[in-house]
Amino acid sequence: MLKYYFLLFVFCFSTQVTAAPVTMPFEFVDNRIFVNIKINGEGPFVMMLDTGASNILDSATAAKLNIPTHDAFPIQGGGEFSVMASTGDVQLMDIAGLKFSNQKFMIVDISGMKNAIGFKKFDGLIGYEVFRSYITEINFEKKQLTLTAPIEFNTQPTGEVISFLGFDGTIPLVEATIDGVRGKFWLDTGDRAAMTLTTPFIQAHNLKAIYKPTFELITGWGIAGPLQTQIIRAGQVTLGKETFVRPVLRLPTATKGGMTSTTADGTIGNELLHRFNLTINYFKRQIVLTRNAFYNNEYNFDRSGMWLMTEGANFKVLDVFKNSPADKAGLQIGDIVTAVDNTPTAILFLPSLRDQLSSPQSKAVTLSIESQKIKRDVVILLEDLVP
Numbered sequence: 001m002l003k004y005y006f007l008l009f010v011f012c013f014s015t016q017v018t019a020a021p022v023t024m025p026f027e028f029v030d031n032r033i034f035v036n037i038k039i040n041g042e043g044p045f046v047m048m049l050d051t052g053a054s055n056i057l058d059s060a061t062a063a064k065l066n067i068p069t070h071d072a073f074p075i076q077g078g079g080e081f082s083v084m085a086s087t088g089d090v091q092l093m094d095i096a097g098l099k100f101s102n103q104k105f106m107i108v109d110i111s112g113m114k115n116a117i118g119f120k121k122f123d124g125l126i127g128y129e130v131f132r133s134y135i136t137e138i139n140f141e142k143k144q145l146t147l148t149a150p151i152e153f154n155t156q157p158t159g160e161v162i163s164f165l166g167f168d169g170t171i172p173l174v175e176a177t178i179d180g181v182r183g184k185f186w187l188d189t190g191d192r193a194a195m196t197l198t199t200p201f202i203q204a205h206n207l208k209a210i211y212k213p214t215f216e217l218i219t220g221w222g223i224a225g226p227l228q229t230q231i232i233r234a235g236q237v238t239l240g241k242e243t244f245v246r247p248v249l250r251l252p253t254a255t256k257g258g259m260t261s262t263t264a265d266g267t268i269g270n271e272l273l274h275r276f277n278l279t280i281n282y283f284k285r286q287i288v289l290t291r292n293a294f295y296n297n298e299y300n301f302d303r304s305g306m307w308l309m310t311e312g313a314n315f316k317v318l319d320v321f322k323n324s325p326a327d328k329a330g331l332q333i334g335d336i337v338t339a340v341d342n343t344p345t346a347i348l349f350l351p352s353l354r355d356q357l358s359s360p361q362s363k364a365v366t367l368s369i370e371s372q373k374i375k376r377d378v379v380i381l382l383e384d385l386v387p
Contacts, residue, residue, distance in 0.1 A: 020149075020152065021146055021147065021148040021149075021152060021153075022095075022096045022097055022098055022146065022147050022148075023096075023144055023145070023146045024036075024095070024096040024144070024145050024146075025143055025144060025145075026049070026138075026143055026144070026145050027143070028140065028143055028274070029119065029351050030117055030118070030119070030192055030351040030354070031192035031193075031269070031270040031271055031274065032048050032050075032189070032190065032192060032270065033048065033049040033050075033138065033145070033189060033270075034046050034047065034048055034049070034122075035047055035049055035095065035096075035126075035145060037093060037094060037095045037096075037126065038092075038093070038094040039057070039061075039065060039067075039090055039092070039093055039094075040065055040067075040090060040091050040092055041092065041094075042065060043094075045061060045123035045124065046119075046121040046122055046123050047123060047124050047125055047126045048122070048124070048125045048126070048190060049125075049126060049127065049130070049138075049145065049189060050125045050126070050127040050188070050189055050190030051127055051128075051131060051171065051172060051186075051187050051188055051189045051190070051280065052127065052171050052186055052187075052188040052189070052190045052191070052267070053125040053126070053127035053128070053190055054106065054125075054127055054128045054129060054170055055090075055093070055103055055104065055105040055106065055124070055125070055126060055127075055129055056105060056106045056107075056108060056110070056124045056125040056126075056223070057088060057090070057105040057106070057107055057108075057123065057124040058107075058108070058109065058110045058111070058114075058122070058123050058124050059107050059108060059109045059110075060109070060111065061123045061124065062088050062105070062107045067088045067089065067090060067105070067107070068088065068089050069086040069087060069088045069089075069107050070086060070087055070089075071086060071087045072084055072085070072086045073085060073086070075106070075108065075223065075224060076224055076256075076257050076258060077222035077223050077224040077225070077257065077258055078196070078220070078222045078224075078227045078252065078254075078257060078258045078259050079221075079222055079224055079225045079226050079227050079228070079254060079257055079258075079259075080225070080254045080255065080256050080257045081224045081225035081257070082224055082257075083108060083109065083223065083224045083225075084108075085106050085107060085108035086106075086107045086108075087104055087105070087106065087107065088104070088105040088106070088107040089102075089103075089104065089105075090102075090103040090104070090105050091103075093126075093129075095126070095130065095147070096147075098134070098147060100129060100130075100133070103129065105124070108223055110122060110124065110223055112221065112223075112225065113221050113222060113223055115309050115310045115311070116221035116226070116309045116310075116318065117220075117221055117309075117350070117351065118308075118309065118310045118315075118349065118350025118351050118353075118354075119351075120349070125190065127170070127190075128170035128171075130147065131280055131282050132170075132282050133149075134147035134148055134149060134150075135147070135148045135149075135150060135153045135279065135280070135281050135282075135283065136278075136279070136280040136281075137155075137157075137277070137278065137279050137280075138189075138277065138278040138280070139277045139292075140274045140275075140276075140277060140278075140292055140294060141277065141292045141293055141294075150283050153281075155279075157279040157288040157290055158288075158290055159276065159277075159279075159288045159289045159290035159291065160239075160240045160241050160242050160288065160289045160290075161240070161286055161287075161288050162174050162239060162240045162286060162287050162288075162289065163285060163286045164187075164285040164286060164287075165184050166285075168186060168263045168264050171186045171187070171188070171264075172186070172187040172282070172285075172287070173185065173186060173187070173264060174187050174239065174268065174287070176195075176237060176238060176239045176268060177237065177238045178195070178197075178234050178237050178249070179234055179235045179236060179237075181205050183201055183264075183265030183266065184264055184265055185264055185265055185266050185267055185268045186264050186266070186267045186268070187267075187268055187273075187287060188267040188268060188269050189269070189270055189273060190269075191220075191267045191268075191269025191270060192220060192269060192270060192271065193219070193220070193248070193249070193250045193267075193269045193270075193271050194237070194244070194247040194248055194249060194268075194269060194271035194272045194299060195237065195247065195249045195250070195266055195267060195268055195269060195272065196220075196227075196229070196249070196250040196252065196259065196266050196267045196269065197249060197250065197251055197252070197259075197265060197266035198252070198259050198260065198261050198262070198264065198265055198266050199252060199253075199254060199255070199259060199260050200260065200261075200262050200265075201265035201266055202251050202252075207232070207251060208230070208251065211232035211233075211234070211251075213230035213231055213232050213251060214385075215230065215231065215305070215321045215322075215324065215385065216228060216229065216230050216253060216321060217229070217231070217302075217305065217306075217307060217319055217321045218307040218318060218319040219231065219250055219302075219307070220250075221309075224257070226318075226319075227250075227252060227254075227259070228252065228253050228254065229250040229251055229252045229253065230250075230251040230253060231248060231249070231250060231251070231301060231385070231386050232248070232249050232251060232386070233246050233247070233248055233249070233299070233386050233387065234246065234247055234249050237249075237272070239268065239272070239289070240289070242289060244272055244275075244299075246299060247271070247272065247299045248271070248299045248300070248301045248386055271299065273289075274294055275291065275292065275294045275295045275296075275297065276289035276290055276291055276292055276295070277290045277292050278290075298360070300358040300359060300360065301358060301385060301386045302354065302357050302358050302385070303325065303357055303358060303359075303360075303362065303382035303383055303384060303385060304324065304325050304326045304357045304365070304380050304382055305320060305321050305324020305325050305326045305327060305385060306318075306319060306320045306321075306324065306326035306327075306331055307319040307320075308337065308350060308353070308354075309350075310350055311336065313344075313345060313346035314336050314337060314338050314345050314346075314370075315336070315337035315340075315345050315348075315350060315353075316334070316335070316336055316337070317331055317332065317333055317334060317335040317336075317337065318333065319333060320332065320333060324385065325380045325381055325382055325383055326380055328381075329367075329378045329379060329380045329381070330378055331367070331369070331378065331380070332371065334371070335369050335370070335371045336369065336370040336371065337367050337368065337369060338368045338369070338370055338375075339367070339368035340353060340365060340366070340367055340368075341365060341366050342366070342368075357382065360384070362382050363381070363382060364379055364380060364381050364382060365379070365380050365382065366378070366379050366380075367380065
């Protein structure tokens, strides 16, 4: 989560549109799409493909490339905090041979997000500049991304056609309903959740009283810091003619920042979208959803009640909620995790551990902990936290 207010800042750019379709692989990590690109002839650099973003480059990567920066300004994402960014001038962005010249990038330190999520390599984000230039097909089954110039796009994708209501800045808006409550939502391939709702929408429809969430936890991290949310399970969500039964939704508790916006009612994220192969067409202002092999996957959520981040070769406990399995096992904020089930964290991938902690097949996990120079092992007995 890392957008909304500050991504209404629209950059000017130049694109040399290539006619022939280009297909490239992507990695799907933490419910996000990552592709390799080149910048000013160097790379590859690992970028998140995000409909909720424009060009963003990590400040450390920009420094290595000697990219000139200017015009410092504050930015704010899904959480309550803000950080400083600047504008960077990139001569050439190359995505699998597709050339984007004279690009403006937002330059900002994203190391906090990288560590909090556990990405091994993360150099920035690409979004609007790609989607407004090419029709974009995302095949989650094959983990392939295809970009096609509009004049060459002759495919008639089968599936549910969802027309955009319009754009909020550079972000598409679509209509959806949550248990019959209608709203307009950002189409957000940068959101790991099924949906994340804005606080005005939550308050207007009295959702906390209706769904009675039982806990609050860090459930994500954006450029400007943590996203603290309550978690609920809706009866059903509808998007066009597609119905999603019992998805897990996030209710942010922020009192300021992007998730307090009144220009949209929340996001539709990849926990819903990855159940389809997508054709995103900004020229026709629509997205086509074609069901894939992941369509009937369960909607799971973390069963430990904690949020971990990477810290060097180890993991660090960043948040624990009271009476959760992690809390009952004695985990505390600040504890250092050095091994999981006797496997050193140095060779583990944190997003994969999150998948393990969310799986109903996982019953328990043993963590090796260091706290105040005392080493101990704790066993977390996992349980469903979102009925």
